[in-house]
Amino acid sequence: MRKHNGMRPHDIPVLLKIISKQSEPWQFKDLANELFISPAEISASLNRSVIAGLISADKKRVHRKSLMEFIEFGFRYVFPVIPGGMVNGVYTAHSHPFMKKFIESNIDYVWPDIHGKVRGLAVEPLYKGIIKASERDEWLYKMLACVDVIRVGKSREIKIAIEELKSNILNEQS
Secondary structure, eight states: OOOOOOOOTTHHHHHHHHHHTTTOOOOHHHHHHHHTOOHHHHHHHHHHHHHHTSBOTTSOSBOHHHHHHHHHHTHHHHSOOOOOSEEEEEEEGGGSHHHHTTOOOSOOEEEEOTTOSEEEEEOOOSSTTHHHHHHHOHHHHHHHHHHHHHHHOOHHHHHHHHHHHHHHHSOTTO
C-alpha cells in the first residue's frame, strides 16, 4: 500500500457513493463509471481511506461514524472554499432544493457549469465530475450539497446539513 499523503476532495464522494449502493455489489470500475473518476484514482482513494480509518481493509464497508466525524469536524478545515463570482451552474449548499425547504437566502451557491440553468456564487466542486455524478444519483447530490453547506454555510445552515448527513450516513438502511 502506498504512503498516505492526506485525503483528497473526491475521497468523500467515493465513500458516499459506496454508502448509496447499500448492499448492492460493486466493483472499482462501477464507482469509476458512476463518479466520472478513473479506476486507478478510485483505487488510490480507497487506499487513502483505509489508512485514514474511513473504510474497512477489504474496501467494502465504510466506517460511517468515522466518516461522519470527519465531515462534521474536519472537512471545512481540510477542504475550505471561498465562494467566487456570479456564474451559471447547478445548485449546491443551501441552494439545493432540499436545503431551500429550511433556509431562505438572497444568495444562491452553484457549482459552475456552462450548461447550468441557474445563477449563483461559484463554489468550487470537490472534483471535476461531480455534476455528472450528481445528475445520475439524487441521494449523492443531496449529500454533496449538505457537505458544501459545511464548507460555506452559517451555523444554522450547518446544523441542518449535519442532521441530514447523520440521518443518511449513520443509518445503515440509507
